[in-house]
């Protein structure tokens with residue numbers, strides 16, 4: 403079988419513009435940013451070669467990918483058209499730290515057994531980026547910028563139902579794992595990928611800093627069973643690029659936690675913005691990521707900065723969206739997922755069996771209660787949340803909801819309804835800029851609860 407990962411490293415030293423004849427071979431992860439930056443790794447995302455490896459090992463997987471791209475281009479039935487925010491989708495995360503430090507010490511310079519604080523900083527970055535949080539590096543003012551509205555949470559329960567921190571630590575005599583050794587990592591530790599996003603943090607052999615597995619579409623009409631990859635369904639990140647500027651997160655220009663944002667984008671079904679075709683020869687056709695609102699690009703941004711780059715695709719000159727998380731830009735340049743990318747992600751979460759099961763499982767993780775219970779958080783609302791508050795609504799079974807927001811003078815200022823739902827976390831944006839106390843009434847057909855929320859000055 404083809405072994406894409408056996409291609410020698412650093413073959414294409416800074417000559418990526420000449421790779422058009424290789425379009426489709428997906429070898430873009432091999433070249434360094436610039437020759438002088440020998441100590442600076444490239445984005446080195448391995449997802450495409452790894453995906454090719456999976457496809458070559460399993461023909462059904464290849465068929466699944468084709469179907470995935472077709473299905474994901476269809477409109478999403480659940481998309482809101484009234485401007486209201488969609489349900490926050492919870493993704494429970496388990497971070498498996500696989501290291502070769504036998505001392506048992508966590509944290510500290512060069513220690514692959516990274517600290518809890520380093521891990522928590524990564525979760526924070528993910529939520530900023532996937533929720534387009536105001537006053538954070540994940541915010542943007544682009545008209546096509548989207549709040550994907552996914553909340554990543556370190557798991558509270560392990561697969562056996564015991565309380566956990568969502569972090570596991572495993573000593574291995576191996577100092578690093580190559581990009582074809584995903585199975586070995588899964589042999590060391592794996593939690594069911596239909597209930598958790600597994601993130602393995604280890605030292606990756608060579609210049610790569612992360613890779614991920616695309617979602618599979620088993621069970622969709624016309625698609626044969628695609629098995630055998632469940633145990634490796636997750637994301638692998640080099641420990642020197644995991645988290646934000648803390649602990650061992652010191653490698654190159656990828657120190658702001660966006661390697662994980664990018665790789666989880668693949669895990670959620672997104673492709674690179676340039677469609678994995680580097681194209682600059684006359685007559686060459688640009689690649690596509692199947693997203694309408696990310697401009698077609700001839701090549702990734704593999705510089706050490708955030709330059710203005712332009713592409714001419716189909717005769718049209720457009721600016722490359724180098725700030726997109728699915729480009730190869732340095733971390734500090736990145737701040738956007740588009741509405742089209744959000745639609746694709748949320749469609750994956752509806753259609754891909756394991757992703758769908760994971761979301762359902764997380765929903766069910768919220769307890770069922772005999773009587774309606776409502777809790778608002780954060781409360782008081784934080785300035786960085788842009789007047790947004792989350793309502794944890796616990797109830798019995800599934801019920802339709804009405805949510806009414808009143809000002810402190812009793813004026814009804816906002817009202818929304820939710821179709822029949824089990825316990826959920828519902829984001830509500832307070833409609834007035836005015837600071838003060840708000841009353842939020844949540845009603846089912848047979849009971850209601852009022853909770854107070856403070857919007858500080």
Ligand SMILES: [Zn+2]
Nearest residue numbers: 447449664674
């Ligand atoms: Zn990538």
